[in-house]
Amino acid sequence: MSPTTRPVVYRDVTVFDGTGDPAVPGRSLVVEDDRIAAVVATGDLVVPEGAEVVDLGGAHLIPGxxxxxxxxxxxxxxxxxxxxxxxxxxxxxxxxxxxxxxxxxxxxxxxxxxxxxxxxxxxxxxxxxxxxxxxxxxxxxxxxxxxxxxxxxxxxxxxxxxxxxxxxxxxxxxxxxxxxxxxxxxxxxxxxxxxxxxxxxxxxxxxxxxxxxxxxxxxxxxxxxxxxxxxxxxxxxxxxxxxxxxxxxxxxxxxxxxxxxxxxxxxxxxxxxxxxxxxxxxxxxxxxxxxxxxxxxxxxxxxxxxxxxxxxxxxxxxxxxxxxxxxxxxxxxxxxxxxxxxxxxxxxxxxxxxxxxxxxxxxxxxxAGVEAQTGTLEPGKRADFVVLDADPLADLRHLDRIRMTVKRGVRHLREDYR
Known part of the structure; x- marks a missing residue:
């Protein structure tokens, strides 16, 4: 499976970006090919022309x-x-x-x-x-x-x-x-x-x-x-x-x-x-x-x-x-x-x-020697992240509440796992 050829907007999430900063609600990620193009406040989001919008309804997002x-x-x-x-x-x-x-x-x-x-x-x-x-x-x-x-x-x-x-x-x-x-x-x-x-x-x-x-x-x-x-x-x-x-x-x-x-x-x-x-x-x-x-x-x-x-x-x-x-x-x-x-x-x-x-x-x-490519949710890094239905900072057991993993821009929906 390849990343989609058009931009994808992951809309309305609480983002824990892995940099050490606190999690921030009301954010959206813009992904182009296999890269993060932007992490912005949802209120400031400008949807790129032709983009697919994935509305996540306040889910939690962490780096892969x-x-x-x-x-x-x-x-x-x-x-x-x-x-x-x-x-x-x-x-x-x-x-x-x-x-x-x-x-x-x-x-x-x-x-x-x-x-x-x-x-x-x-x-x-x-x-x-x-x-x-x-x-x-x-x-x-x-x-x-x-x-x-x-x-x-x-x-x-x-x-x-x-x-x-x-x-x-x-x-x-x-x-x-x-x-x-x-x-x-x-x-x-x-x-x-x-x-x-x-x-x-x-x-x-x-x-x-x-x-x-x-x-x-x-x-x-x-x-x-x-x-x-x-x-x-x-x-x-x-x-x-x-x-x-x-x-x-x-x-x-x-x-x-x-x-x-x-x-x-x-x-x-x-x-x-x-x-x-x-x-x-x-x-x-x-x-x-x-x-x-x-x-x-x-x-x-x-x-x-x-x-x-x-x-x-x-x-x-x-x-x-x-x-x-x-x-x-x-x-x-x-x-x-x-x-x-x-x-x-x-x-x-x-x-x-x-x-x-x-x-x-x-x-x-x-x-692993790839800190320039992945590990945090910042523009220019690979689109490697996890969408969770519950806050992992409140309870790390919520890591089991996976909705999807995105790796190099490719979605792996948890509902598809057998």
Missing amino acids: LVDSHQHLATPPDRPQAEAWLRRMVYGGVTTIRDMADDLRQVGDLARACLVGEIPGPDIRYAALMAGPSFFDDPRTWQVSQGETPGEVPWMQAITDDTDLVLATALARGTHACAVKIYADLEPALVAAITAEAHRQGIASWAHLAVFPALPLDVVRAGVDVVSHASLLAWQTHEDVSPTYKDKPVIDRGSVDPDHPRIAAVLDEMAARGTILDVTASMWESEDVLEDADEAERDRAAGHAELSAQIAARAYAAGVPISTGSDYETPAGDAFPALHRELLFLHERAGIPAADVLVAATRTGARS
Whole structure:
């Protein structure tokens, strides 16, 4: 489906534009092709000649949501991925970050969503880099079937002898917009990978702890976005730098979220503008808890509690936060996992609803490297927005009250979702 060839006026809405300003009632959006041409007071609206007028009768309008942590192809399952993508876009998600998968499939999914072959959000994705010892992880084999993990452009083993100029160029050749720095790398290598990625014009995304590089090392390396709030706990270990597989277990109550070492990392992130991709609700997901024994459930509860505490302290410290899920809800669920992440950050971490929405829109777009194109409702940006029948600022559960999602000017009516 393509955007309409004539202008479209979305008339009479309360607009939360994602910039941090309060919501404003009595507004109208003018869309031309796939772009926002104007956001004006309805009383001042001049309907362009030949425009279609969609009267929304006081509905609420927010920017399209961004899920800053997804995995569409570990292992590859095309029907499942297409079902997830369809549910996401009909659930208000217009952009996602895929955090390293089998990019042979993810690249084609991104193309199909972009050109309208299948309904789904825009997909921004990363190629993974890690130390050689990481590549016996079974997931790396799932996403490299037919090839050797660590020796393919989307899954590269990095050592001190690696030609990082060539390795980064190979990653870029997958059409990745970032490298994801995962595990088993020393701080100097994390910094070198990040510097070369930036030199070649792509982003550096990383786990908050890479092992043996600890969170402060990763942040000081200049990484753009770090994932998984609970990983900050390992900064409290007395400079113990294990490998990814040998890292110590986090037990419930064993980490002080106000530890000075944690505060130091958050202060550094705030000063640098490093985005924290929290991924908190995943610890209470069906993926984690299904078939888990009592010890595993207790560990997951500890991670969820710690993630809420870290997110609250990151927010208070001025760290920019994005909303990543890192899982998907079961097939029978009507809405994507991102809705749960937003509720978690509001209800469990105590972040105000308006700031959670900014995290899921403007900061999410920044995490994906597309803040110049989307994430806020401003003239010149893409027509990516969600029309809701109830106020999400009054209750974030109203995100389920979707009338339609507009992505790149194309309408996806919720009533059409099955």
